Amino acid sequence: PVPIFAHTHPDFQTDSSGWEPLFTPFGDDPEHCQREHCSKCEKLAANHGHLNKVAFWTARFAAEMFSPESTESKSAWDWGYLAGLWHDLGKYSPEFQGKLKGERIQIEHTGAGAALAKEQIPAWWETLGFVIAGHHSGLTNRRTKDSLTPLDDRATRASPMLENCRRFIADNLDEGLSQALQAFERPVIPERIGSGGPDAAFHWNCFIRMIFSALVDADSIATEAFASGNERKTKLRSQPVYDPIDVLAERLDTYLDRLRLMAGDTEVNRQRAGILQRCRVAAGSDSGFFTLNVPTGGGKTLAAMAFALLHVLTYRHKGMRRVIVAVPYTSIIEQNAGIYERALGPHNLVEHHSNLDDFNDQEESDEATIRRRLACENWDAPVIVTTNVQLFESLFTHKRRRARKLHNICNSVIILDEAQCVPVGFMALIVPMLRELVDHYGCTVVISTATQPAWRQVRGKPAFGIASERLQAIIPPDAELSRVEGFDRVTIQWPQTTTPLPYEDLARMLADEPCVMAIVHRKKDAQWLARKLTELRPAERVYHLSTNMCPVHRREVLEEIRTAIALHRQSGVPCRIVSTQLVEAGVDLDLPVIYRAMAGLDSIAQAAGRCNREGRMERKGRVVVFHAETLPPDGHLKRCAEITTSMLAEFDGQLDIRDPEIFEMFFRLLYRDCKPDAKDLVRHVTDLNFETLGKQFSLIDDTQQIPIVVIYDDEARSRLRTVQGIARSQSGEDVAARVAFRALQPYSVAVWPKGLAVLESILEPLFPGSIAKMLDPHLYPASYDPVFGLVTDDEPSIPPDRLIC
Known part of the structure; x- marks a missing residue:
């Protein structure tokens, strides 16, 4: 047969002897492909068929999403193998082969495999159709036109291309591939999809996404390995480059023991030790949904990781393999990642977020650079620290690059840190997706907050949370940690009227405090207060934080603030800070006094977490809540502030933020007026409109910025x-x-x-x-x-x- 190729080689542009063959026939001969037992596929051998290698790795990635030896794993293997085997079928054409030889031809090659799926597996052909047709351009819609051609139209238009491929295969006597196109075991669709139940469409949507992810990752790895020449990336992919989970768990225990010995024997530290022990014990519980409600300063960052690593060890026999920590802000990532790196070693952790600098001038001869870039693309590392935006938008994306990591989210412990920050208007999609990951893809989800109980399902609003009976509390509700000595560290001073406090008066009050932080709604408010404080105390330090400062600038200022707070404790040097709400979630500051403009109860609790955080003060810290001259921005923040104000009126001007029932009431009132599907996106899931959903599922509405x-x-x-x-x-x-x-x-x-x-x-x-x-x-x-x-x-x-x- 005339040799048919998948790719040229960077070092052999005109010499086809160094090009990658498209297909290697199946058979028992050592030069043939042995399908799932093929050592050449496993090693991604350069002289082995691209379709074979991608089929092998797509099937393996797909099967690994489910418990070993399960029927789900076998089904996923079958679907994955066909997706890989047929994904580049359109390269079997004289036009594409001419393009490889330098002819200036525009040729679309992904539709042929989709057309073959429609012909050979008519009942569930879209499972492969979406995956194959989108493996370069991204997942399209089923029938509704967006920027990409809908799948139905694509497959219909590709039918002549498929026949052209068949003729080309026959003309070139490639009997092996001709058999592969028809002689195969028809894959079985998972029962939860084929049963036609009320959630079947959602199950199918997720299954397609996962097979798509497996194909994209396999295709990318095979192509990268071939192009690298010496299979450097292949070796990195197959070597155990990370420490095993049991080693990480032991290393974390050693680190925590060292911290305990260095820490003073204070009530706060005794409570932290108790929280850590509860997390270790809970790690042996059944997989599923867990809550971790720990007051700010309770050590939940490392305690949650201790739970997660031990839980992975408990269920390693079922395929559980990694920990994913998702946080709302990149500032928290940088802080938490530093903690995890010190505990586990930096080579075991991948930071993945929009601020990540994965760009440099290094050649890829640096193996650490290759490994880091690959892990950022596909999350193939034992510990991932990322943002809510990166996690959830990837789960609903239509783009190949973002979807590449999805199959590695399976069989993970997912820690949602500061979970109350997930936007309410997307709950109708996020909650079912988390249930899908827990129920069918081997995940455990830890809902970690300092406030109670952001994700508990509200009566009559099932889309907003997880059913109470499914939530396992790592810290039992009767522990009431926020009330125990050590965590009962602040007094909240609520406003006694709704009359706004003039900023002139506020500035004078702040000037009278030697160490204080004011948190206001708007950037202009923060600037005005900082200027006024400078006028009132011209010889003393004032710090300002807002998103008008670039992240590098803000990090510098936060470090100076921490130094200034320490200096105040030592020698009484005044330290005053004015900030927007960016400091509230996860920013490690510890001040004696906080002034907070009226906001949602959850925000006020977060602000209180920056006050007397370590319990160093002889008396309780003070959090002063005031009605500002300006209101929060319209929308969620404004509504939250209104609810807190109405609750204050109902409870005679006093709210106990330590009381779980107060937060139950707050979230019940919040959810009563909110739409869990604010952008009407659920219909796109059931209609299999992947592209439209991917474009519109954006947690941060920054389209005008x-x-x-x-x-x-x-x-x-x-x-x-x-x-x-x-x-x-x-x-x-x-x-x-x-x-x-x-x-x-x-x-x-x-x-x-x-x-x-x-x-x-x-x-x-x-x-x-x-x-x-x-x-x-x-x-x-x-x-x-x-x-x-x-x-x-x-x-x-x-x-x-x-x-x-």
């Missing part, structure tokens, strides 16, 4: 130069943009159109055609204030020596 990259320091300038060089060398905007935003995200500030208009005359595009803009404060010093960050209005700057940041 434009990112501005601030050339804040020399590192930013260096990254920008390299990014611009990549952009000039790339033919596709998407590739350049992806690299650019990953590298420059720590230096970006998102602005609304009004703010953009103020700066437009001094902004430049990152590179030609880029939506993102860049700003150089060295050329325009007045545009980025060293205290307040990006200046988007006419407010005058003040000398930086008056405000230290």
